[in-house]
Amino acid sequence: xxDELRKVRFGKWxxxxxxxxxxxxxxxxxxxxxxxxxREIKAAWANEKITxxxxxxxxxxxxxxxxxxxxxxxGYEETTGFLQDSDxxxxxxxxxxxxxxxxxxxxxxxxxxxxxxxxxxxxxxxxDNRKHFRGWxxxxxxxxxxxxxxxxKLLAAEEDGSQLYYVVHRGADDLTTATMRLLLGTQLQCxxxxxxxxxxxxxRDYYGMAGFFVRTFVHEGEKKENVTRWFVxxxxxxxxxxxxVPVDAKPGTKGEPVAPKFLxxxxxxxxxxxxxxxxxxxEKKKAPPKxxxxxxxxxxxxxxGRDNPYLxxxxxxxxxxxxxxxxxxxxxxxxxxxxxxxxxVLFKEIERQFVAHNFDLKWLVREIVNSKAYQVADIGTAxxxxxxxxxxxxxxxxxxEELYASLHLATGLGVxxxxxxxxxxxxxxxxxxxxxxxxxxxxxATERLFVHNGDVFRNLCHPRNDNxxxxxxxxxxxxxxxxxxxxxxxxxxxxxxxxxxxxxRYLNVEGDDAKQASQRxxxxxxxxxxxxxxxxxx
Amino acid sequence: MKVHTQPGNCRPDQHDSRRNFLKGTIVTAAGAVVPNWGxxxxxxxIAAEAKRLGKRCIMLYMEGGVSQIDTFxxxxxxxxxxxxxxxxxxxxxxxxxxxxxxMARHADKLAIIRSMKTKxxxxxxxxxxxxxxxxxxxxxxHPEIGAMIAKYCDNPESDLPSFVKMGASGxxxxxxxxxxxxxxxxGTDGRLPGFTNPSVKPEVQERRGELLKFMEDxxxxxxxxxxxxxxxxxxxxxxxxxxxxxAFDVNEEWEKARERYGDTHFGRGCFTAVKLxxxxxxxxxxxxxxxxxxxxxxxxxxxxxxRLDPAWSSLLEDLQVRGLLQDTLVVWTSEFGRTxxxxxxxxxxxxGRAWTVVFAGGGIRxxxxxxxxxxxxxxxxxxxxxEGDYFATIYSALGMNHRKKHFLGTRPIWATPxxxxxxxxxxx
Numbered sequence: 001x002x003d004e005l006r007k008v009r010f011g012k013w014x015x016x017x018x019x020x021x022x023x024x025x026x027x028x029x030x031x032x033x034x035x036x037x038x039r040e041i042k043a044a045w046a047n048e049k050i051t052x053x054x055x056x057x058x059x060x061x062x063x064x065x066x067x068x069x070x071x072x073x074x075g076y077e078e079t080t081g082f083l084q085d086s087d088x089x090x091x092x093x094x095x096x097x098x099x100x101x102x103x104x105x106x107x108x109x110x111x112x113x114x115x116x117x118x119x120x121x122x123x124x125x126x127x128d129n130r131k132h133f134r135g136w137x138x139x140x141x142x143x144x145x146x147x148x149x150x151x152x153k154l155l156a157a158e159e160d161g162s163q164l165y166y167v168v169h170r171g172a173d174d175l176t177t178a179t180m181r182l183l184l185g186t187q188l189q190c191x192x193x194x195x196x197x198x199x200x201x202x203x204r205d206y207y208g209m210a211g212f213f214v215r216t217f218v219h220e221g222e223k224k225e226n227v228t229r230w231f232v233x234x235x236x237x238x239x240x241x242x243x244x245v246p247v248d249a250k251p252g253t254k255g256e257p258v259a260p261k262f263l264x265x266x267x268x269x270x271x272x273x274x275x276x277x278x279x280x281x282x283e284k285k286k287a288p289p290k291x292x293x294x295x296x297x298x299x300x301x302x303x304x305g306r307d308n309p310y311l312x313x314x315x316x317x318x319x320x321x322x323x324x325x326x327x328x329x330x331x332x333x334x335x336x337x338x339x340x341x342x343x344x345v346l347f348k349e350i351e352r353q354f355v356a357h358n359f360d361l362k363w364l365v366r367e368i369v370n371s372k373a374y375q376v377a378d379i380g381t382a383x384x385x386x387x388x389x390x391x392x393x394x395x396x397x398x399x400x401e402e403l404y405a406s407l408h409l410a411t412g413l414g415v416x417x418x419x420x421x422x423x424x425x426x427x428x429x430x431x432x433x434x435x436x437x438x439x440x441x442x443x444x445a446t447e448r449l450f451v452h453n454g455d456v457f458r459n460l461c462h463p464r465n466d467n468x469x470x471x472x473x474x475x476x477x478x479x480x481x482x483x484x485x486x487x488x489x490x491x492x493x494x495x496x497x498x499x500x501x502x503x504x505r506y507l508n509v510e511g512d513d514a515k516q517a518s519q520r521x522x523x524x525x526x527x528x529x530x531x532x533x534x535x536x537x538x
Numbered sequence: 539m540k541v542h543t544q545p546g547n548c549r550p551d552q553h554d555s556r557r558n559f560l561k562g563t564i565v566t567a568a569g570a571v572v573p574n575w576g577x578x579x580x581x582x583x584i585a586a587e588a589k590r591l592g593k594r595c596i597m598l599y600m601e602g603g604v605s606q607i608d609t610f611x612x613x614x615x616x617x618x619x620x621x622x623x624x625x626x627x628x629x630x631x632x633x634x635x636x637x638x639x640x641m642a643r644h645a646d647k648l649a650i651i652r653s654m655k656t657k658x659x660x661x662x663x664x665x666x667x668x669x670x671x672x673x674x675x676x677x678x679x680h681p682e683i684g685a686m687i688a689k690y691c692d693n694p695e696s697d698l699p700s701f702v703k704m705g706a707s708g709x710x711x712x713x714x715x716x717x718x719x720x721x722x723x724x725g726t727d728g729r730l731p732g733f734t735n736p737s738v739k740p741e742v743q744e745r746r747g748e749l750l751k752f753m754e755d756x757x758x759x760x761x762x763x764x765x766x767x768x769x770x771x772x773x774x775x776x777x778x779x780x781x782x783x784x785a786f787d788v789n790e791e792w793e794k795a796r797e798r799y800g801d802t803h804f805g806r807g808c809f810t811a812v813k814l815x816x817x818x819x820x821x822x823x824x825x826x827x828x829x830x831x832x833x834x835x836x837x838x839x840x841x842x843x844x845r846l847d848p849a850w851s852s853l854l855e856d857l858q859v860r861g862l863l864q865d866t867l868v869v870w871t872s873e874f875g876r877t878x879x880x881x882x883x884x885x886x887x888x889x890g891r892a893w894t895v896v897f898a899g900g901g902i903r904x905x906x907x908x909x910x911x912x913x914x915x916x917x918x919x920x921x922x923x924x925e926g927d928y929f930a931t932i933y934s935a936l937g938m939n940h941r942k943k944h945f946l947g948t949r950p951i952w953a954t955p956x957x958x959x960x961x962x963x964x965x966x
Binding site: 187190331333334378379380381382383384385392395397430433434435436437438439440441442443444445446447448449450452453454458496498499502503506519523524526527528530531532533535536538 | 679699713714715716717718720722731732733734735736737738742745746749750752753754756757760761762763764765766767768769770771772773775776779780944945946947948949951
């Protein structure tokens, strides 16, 4: 009965659904995840009485997938090539091509770096340290290191470049909060000062987890050029003291020592130290001695263990949100036992398959972006940036790195220039963090003033150095062809009739006034890179 | 990957629609563009509504920690007194330092809180605490007071930014309220930041603005998501701001005002603050730098008070003359006070256990002391006022809800901490 209804409601899609389901019925095999995604997303639309949206146009999909997978818009040739391609499998092929592109690993590294360390972390020192960490992450993504292994390496912090996580998140409190939130998707830190208001977690749970990190410390080694070698060490002694109500505690209140305890699990069993044990000295610039017994090792094993209830779930929710705009659980780092998310069946199934696929992130990404749900259209009546039931593509602001690279591609400077440089400090300051406390985008006058009057946007639009403005000025194409090229370069789409006509008129100057023509070209380019369409991926 | 919204709570657009409407703006609730980018038309009703709401705040911030005993909480005859003498004011029972003679004539406007008891007594953490109402150690991006006031007292009629900052104190930013409420920071002398100066001629600005508007209109026809509207709204505010830049140029009038305010950066800042308040800016902070007098406290304070006195008193006078004082709260504050004990360098050090802030205007009942320190000024003797109480009083005076709830991800945060109470005795 329900399927009948769906058929009526979805017409063409229902056929796809039926055909998609056949093999599993006949052969008992497993449906590809992308099809399960589409089935479940559609079921939720039916449930919510949401009119199913259409699919994205080729140019919209092209821009979306480039930004999401390689962190920059497509170049002009890539755009025209894709739009002219009549292969029905061209989207799938493009996804494969971009997942194999070295920029994919670089982009993933950037996304995870910002998510793990934040925009303006403390203690990092020279920016090359951060570059070094990103480089290490990039290598993990280039090798498609299974996600549980990646987390293991990150927390073991033994590989060169991997240590920055501990440099930024220092001390038991910071490490517990960050690790629980970023890697296990939970807000355990709420339970530091009071039992968690919406969860069953207690203060004992918080201090139990903090006990694993209390002995961990960062030790500075030699510096090579600007890059510091850090060691993550661990002492053999040291306890977390549980203060009953820290908010009201008198200064100097110490509280009782608490044994480490796995969240939702047992206390850690640890051997007693020899009676006459003395903590060995840590020598300057040298690797610190190993502890007699490593609590951190135990917690890393627990976090990355196959039966950890949070690791895969958190990774799935985060990756889903990265491409779909919002997690099943939203915000992404608020997993708890009571909340099964917006699409419980789908969420569980993705988690199951992710573990079955050995924590293969690239596989997961490939399945998500090949789904119809990801490739949905960008129009509709919903005004939220990311509608809860994915009935319209999410609208996400380009990160400042994406903006930087995309501006270079848009203005015709090519992919090398786009990939090579990094945003200036001004650009980071004015375009780096355009969201409020809930992560919602906020346009600001400071950002717009920078777009108007800062030198970055102006310089790239000003005809020079063989950029697009200059090439078009010198070129002998028709004015219409020039406008087409501008739109395809900047917005990855052809102009509408009205837009073409308007821009041709705008670029048209009386007589042979070269200066005026150049001025107009610069202005028109500026308009294209300054409009809100360029600011977002949708 | 930063994706949050609190399920079960209202979306921002549900709150913003009226404000957008008042802003005279291009964005309707549905996100469509009203074609009046450029020539804005304001109806009488909108103007009247805006004026009814229009409360403002000017904060005079004494950077470094100002000495309470050498200004408003003098201890004549006590060992902690120091060399300055108290003088009478126009209110019986209120005395101020001899180096504030002009302010002495405005004591009837002043509510002097002599029982500030605060916790963060170093510059970084104190500046943060006294700007955001929360300790820095919480590691939550709390918005500074100007951002909070900009959000809730924004004057929709004004082309100017809602939050302007001049001079000494650090920048704590709009935090979880978002970049829309970031401070617009002027130079200590009121100079505009660089990006405010248009990079192209007015005719180019207009021409390309038309083309940009055309693109936005096209896009908005089918793209109704809130982020697009937010960019358009910011663009509108930017254009208006660039057009209204002249409001920051006080050169001509300054010639006449200079003598009264004192020819100093701080004096000029105070004069600019009056002009901006008049033009509808909701919050202006003017900083005076240099109170951190671990050495030579007295020569330091004497010289700084000499510049403070004419500027602050002229600011109050001008606000009154222009009929703005009733709706403009003027706060005189600092990151903390200074020790009652005088150290071996004739200095006073940081002190949070009992110190003084002063309110005027904005409906505050003037001509009174609130709270008191003990006879040597070591501790609060009556009615201690915490950071939270201080902020709650300011927010209440401006008609704001001092317990307004916001979110950082999943975490609820209030404008002032639990237990903060506005001082009723001060509120009119």
